[in-house]
Amino acid sequence: MKPRVLVTRHVYPAAVAILQEHCVVDYKDTYDVMDAALLQKRLQHADGVVCQLTDPLTADVLAAAPKLRVISQIAVGHDNIDVATATARRIVVTNTPGVLTEATADLCWALLLATARRLPAAEQFLRAGKWQRWDVDLLCGSDVHGRTLGLVGFGRIGQAVARRARGFGMRVLYASRSAAAPEVEQELRAIRVPLDALLKESDFVSLHVPLRPETRHLIGVEQLCLMKRGAFLLNTARGPVVDEAALVAALEEGLIAGAGLDVFEAEPRVHPGLLELPNVVLLPHVGSAVTSVRALMCALAANDCVAVLTGERPKHPVNPQVLG
Ligand code: NAP
Ligand code: GLV
Numbered sequence: 001m002k003p004r005v006l007v008t009r010h011v012y013p014a015a016v017a018i019l020q021e022h023c024v025v026d027y028k029d030t031y032d033v034m035d036a037a038l039l040q041k042r043l044q045h046a047d048g049v050v051c052q053l054t055d056p057l058t059a060d061v062l063a064a065a066p067k068l069r070v071i072s073q074i075a076v077g078h079d080n081i082d083v084a085t086a087t088a089r090r091i092v093v094t095n096t097p098g099v100l101t102e103a104t105a106d107l108c109w110a111l112l113l114a115t116a117r118r119l120p121a122a123e124q125f126l127r128a129g130k131w132q133r134w135d136v137d138l139l140c141g142s143d144v145h146g147r148t149l150g151l152v153g154f155g156r157i158g159q160a161v162a163r164r165a166r167g168f169g170m171r172v173l174y175a176s177r178s179a180a181a182p183e184v185e186q187e188l189r190a191i192r193v194p195l196d197a198l199l200k201e202s203d204f205v206s207l208h209v210p211l212r213p214e215t216r217h218l219i220g221v222e223q224l225c226l227m228k229r230g231a232f233l234l235n236t237a238r239g240p241v242v243d244e245a246a247l248v249a250a251l252e253e254g255l256i257a258g259a260g261l262d263v264f265e266a267e268p269r270v271h272p273g274l275l276e277l278p279n280v281v282l283l284p285h286v287g288s289a290v291t292s293v294r295a296l297m298c299a300l301a302a303n304d305c306v307a308v309l310t311g312e313r314p315k316h317p318v319n320p321q322v323l324g
Helices: 013-020 036-043 059-063 083-088 101-116 119-127 156-166 182-188 195-201 221-226 244-252 272-276 291-309
Strands: 004-007 024-027 048-051 070-073 092-094 148-152 171-175 190-192 204-207 232-235 258-261 280-282
Touching (some): 013 291, 059 083, 092 291, 101 119, 101 156, 101 204, 101 280, 148 156, 171 195, 195 221, 272 280
Parallel strands (some): 004 024, 048 070, 171 190, 204 232, 258 280
């Protein structure tokens, strides 16, 4: 009998086709997000699930899925999944690292430039018909070239952002629990420093850590107070890595110069204070939003789901210990 796979929300059709070759696929082509109760109902008979970062695969939800053998997430971050519970149940969890690294680093760089050079404000100014003439101080922003970039988290995406910084003649610092290989540090001219030193010295602080209990509110009041008054905070990692209320207060008080945010604490809700501020650039979680990249992510997740259900080794297990 073919295994049953639940696809929780709209995906690229090729991914459904991959699954249908080997599985009975439970798929409603909808953008609606299932809540925990609906997920529990739809997972009752599922051997596998292809899910997204909007799906709460909590211990309670997993408890309602007695047959589940694989959870394939269409994203690299997997903080919406209770991996410890899955591992205890010997459910394989897979994700989609790598294929989205460059696209997400590109977006981070676009956000950095847009924030420093006030691009959304400049464009709104023009569209509103306010542009009358060139003025010496019209919509001036901050230097990027030659400044110091501090990367918190120096994995795939952090390093890809560091590579872009080289073209801008920037000094690159990074904070990470473990040091990168010496050849990587040398190639990217990146210097590892403690987080506090990075916060004190950087003109741009960019976050690239996964959301884990130890990274929740990694940037709060204390850390924002350490940053330079002219510095910018960029978050393309996960919203809860930053204490959003503390960030709003810091921006209101002028403790830092601005922020560029692609992710938020309670997506899709954005802290109302952020919406009021002129010195922030806000994006709706579009880090990897490139058509070809999203197609690769969907296909990777579908292929890894099929791999587990047909006894093959998946490409990107998050909990490889389950595979033995
Ligand atoms: P990665 O290669 O695993 O890199 C994560 C880095 O964070 C690692 O180098 C890790 O190194 C470091 N780290 C972990 N805990 C840390 C801590 N407590 N303090 C300092 N550093 C810590 O992951 P990635 O592919 O670069 O992705 C990073 C994250 O970006 C994802 O988890 C996801 O949440 C987010 N993301 C967002 C978007 C978007 O659309 N905005 C797109 C893709 C990814 P150590 O373990 O040595 O510390
Ligand atoms: C997107 O946020 C991802 O983690 O892939």
